[in-house]
Amino acid sequence: MSNKGTKLWGGRFTEATDEFVEQFNASVGFDKRLFKHDIQGSRVHAEMLAHINILNSNDCSEILKALDAIEAEIEAGSFEWKTDLEDVHMNIEARLTELVGEAGKRIHTGRSRNDQVATDVRLYLRDAIDEIDQRLEALQQAILSIAEQESTTIMPGFTHLQVAQIITFGHHMMAWFEMISRDRVRLQQCRVSANIMPLGSAALAGSSFALDREFVAKKLKFAAPSHNSLDAVSDRDFAIEFCAFGAILFAHMSRIAEELVLWTSTQFNFIDLPDRFCTGSSIMPQKKNPDVPELVRGKTARVYANLFALLTLMKSQPLAYNKDNQEDKEPLFDTVDTVHDCVVAFANMIPHIKVNREVLMLAAQQGYATATDLADYLVQKKVPFRDAHEVVGKTVKYAIEQNKKLDELGLYELQKFSPSISEDVFKILSVKGSVASKNTYGGTAPEQVAAQIKLAKERLSAFK
Numbered sequence: 092m093s094n095k096g097t098k099l100w101g102g103r104f105t106e107a108t109d110e111f112v113e114q115f116n117a118s119v120g121f122d123k124r125l126f127k128h129d130i131q132g133s134r135v136h137a138e139m140l141a142h143i144n145i146l147n148s149n150d151c152s153e154i155l156k157a158l159d160a161i162e163a164e165i166e167a168g169s170f171e172w173k174t175d176l177e178d179v180h181m182n183i184e185a186r187l188t189e190l191v192g193e194a195g196k197r198i199h200t201g202r203s204r205n206d207q208v209a210t211d212v213r214l215y216l217r218d219a220i221d222e223i224d225q226r227l228e229a230l231q232q233a234i235l236s237i238a239e240q241e242s243t244t245i246m247p248g249f250t251h252l253q254v255a256q257i258i259t260f261g262h263h264m265m266a267w268f269e270m271i272s273r274d275r276v277r278l279q280q281c282r283v284s285a286n287i288m289p290l291g292s293a294a295l296a297g298s299s300f301a302l303d304r305e306f307v308a309k310k311l312k313f314a315a316p317s318h319n320s321l322d323a324v325s326d327r328d329f330a331i332e333f334c335a336f337g338a339i340l341f342a343h344m345s346r347i348a349e350e351l352v353l354w355t356s357t358q359f360n361f362i363d364l365p366d367r368f369c370t371g372s373s374i375m376p377q378k379k380n381p382d383v384p385e386l387v388r389g390k391t392a393r394v395y396a397n398l399f400a401l402l403t404l405m406k407s408q409p410l411a412y413n414k415d416n417q418e419d420k421e422p423l424f425d426t427v428d429t430v431h432d433c434v435v436a437f438a439n440m441i442p443h444i445k446v447n448r449e450v451l452m453l454a455a456q457q458g459y460a461t462a463t464d465l466a467d468y469l470v471q472k473k474v475p476f477r478d479a480h481e482v483v484g485k486t487v488k489y490a491i492e493q494n495k496k497l498d499e500l501g502l503y504e505l506q507k508f509s510p511s512i513s514e515d516v517f518k519i520l521s522v523k524g525s526v527a528s529k530n531t532y533g534g535t536a537p538e539q540v541a542a543q544i545k546l547a548k549e550r551l552s553a554f555k
Contacts, residue, residue: 117174118417123165124424125179128214130162132207132290133183135310137198139303145201150194157190158183179211180204201302203294205324205412210290212420214311216333219427220282226431227275230438231268231551237444238264239544243537245522246361246451247460254458257525260446262535265543270343275554277336285329288313292320295411325411327401330423334398337426341391344433348384351444355381361454363445368436383440387433394429397422455522459487461497464519464528472511482509 134155141151161183164170176182181204188195242261247254288311291297291304297320304316317323354361364381372378400422408415462483469479486508490497493504498520505512518524530536533543 113175116177118178118420119172119174119176119182121424122179122208122420123172123182125208125211125215125420126165126183127162128211128218129179129183129207130158131214132210132311133187133198134158135307136202136290138310139307140197140200142306143301143303145300146194146197150191150197153191153194154187154198157187157195160190161186178204178208180207201293201298201300202290203292203324205294206289206292206320208416209292209324209326210288210311212423213285213287213289213313213329216285216329216423216427217282219431220278220285220333223427223431223434224275224278226434226438227271227278228551228554230434230441231271231275231547233438233441234264234268234271235544235547235551236442237261237446238268238540241446241448242540242544244446244448244451245455245526247455247458248535254454254460256463257455257460257522258529258535259526259537259540260451261537261540261544265540265547267343267347268547270346271340272550274336274340274343277339281329281333281336283314284332286314287323287329288316289323289326290316292317292323295321295324321411325408325413325416327405327416327419330419331398331401331405334394334401334422334426337394337430338398340430341387341394341433344437345388345391347437348388351384352381352388355379359454360450361447363447364440365443365445368440368443383436387436390429390433394426397426452522456496459490459497461520461522461525462487464525465497465516467528468516468519469509469511474509474511479509 137146137151137154137158140146141148146154161170164186170182170186172182173185176185184195184198187198238261240261241264242259244260246258246260246263248256248258248263288304288308290307290311291302308314308316317326351362351364353359355364364383366379368381368383369379370382372380401419404415404418404422465486466476466479466483469482470476474482486497486500486505489504489508490500493500498517502512502514502516505516519528527536530539533539
């Protein structure tokens with residue numbers, strides 16, 4: 092049995108905690124990653140207590156020095172984490188008391204672990220968001236680099252995974268860029284939600300001490316203190332929002348990964364990934380497996396699961412804080428780590444993709460991808476679109492029977508289906524002509540792709 096005398100809350104209890112419950116109840120194994128933010132909050136809390144004359148200046152100075160020493164011990168790996176002290180907060184507070192004695196026992200005045208942990212997690216997530224946003228910007232820069240390099244490279248565009256129309260590789264990359272742009276907007280909204288300070292809410296009802304919460308919020312660079320103490324200690328919306336951001340990001344990352352896996356296959360052979368981002372087979376010596384995009388695609392499952400775990404965790408908790416909320420950290424931490432690592436992996440890999448331009452050009456010439464261009468051509472010749480659609484359908488059927496591409500048909504053959512067709516049709520029946528014709532804003536014409544790349548660079552600069 093654990094010694095009840097070691098508990099900072101043990102005064103009310105007459106027997107020690109069961110050994111199994113000791114382990115079952117403890118969170119220090121995973122919440123110790125909050126140590127920097129716990130110490131950060133404690134520093135400012137101590138300064139505020141001195142500011143309102145609950146701590147004298149000497150005690151405050153000793154506490155701040157001791158907190159610096161504790162942070163140094165943790166970073167050096169010499170700090171002893173104790174399971175019987177349950178969590179990161181009690182471990183640090185106990186060590187603080189060892190170092191400064193009576194003054195260390197005063198640090199918890201006006202706060203509870205309930206508002207303390209809520210503040211720590213918000214501080215942690217705020218920093219994680221800033222780091223992840225930098226990584227997402229690096230990913231966008233990587234996408235832009237290959238978009239610019241391949242802005243005129245012809246490739247087939249797909250619907251239903253069937254060749255549909257002709258596009259450029261640069262245009263396809265810019266679609267990836269737009270996905271990540273929306274993700275970054277969502278991430279910034281997560282930061283707004285996380286940037287509210289619960290400290291000073293105490294356990295649930297606020298504090299009877301005249302705490303200066305604005306002082307603390309300003310020092311910790313929060314936008315404002317929370318408005319309602321009951322809500323502040325029990326709210327985990329900000330964590331759920333971050334995991335929702337992660338889930339949507341990974342919907343995009345998984346789509347990108349799927350395309351990378353398809354494109355590297357022998358059947359497509361559109362691109363090649365550097366060897367350093369791939370692995371081989373233990374039995375088949377010819378294999379080169381796209382493990383990085385496959386892993387990103389696979390890790391989508393855990394990010395989705397983490398979101399659902401937090402939603403389920405919070406769905407039926409009565410106000411205010413409940414021990415259930417100890418379970419919020421591992422899904423959140425795992426999402427932070429998974430998002431960070433996968434974004435870094437893609438940002439490092441994507442600029443080094445080798446594009447097989449000849450293969451892409453050949454693929455673009457298959458599947459009668461200029462059929463829509465022929466229909467549009469007929470509409471410009473005053474043929475109603477539905478009639479034009481039928482004419483082109485019959486023309487494609489004929490071309491298939493003759494084993495010819497559309498631009499291989501003679502003018503006399505094309506005119507069998509519509510007398511409105513003239514010599515100028517061949518300008519739009521070639522793949523290059525098809526791409527060049529899509530010269531509206533946001534279209535795939537190289538001129539438009541170049542314009543969108545230029546605009547994207549301006550947007551990136553403005554986003555900062």
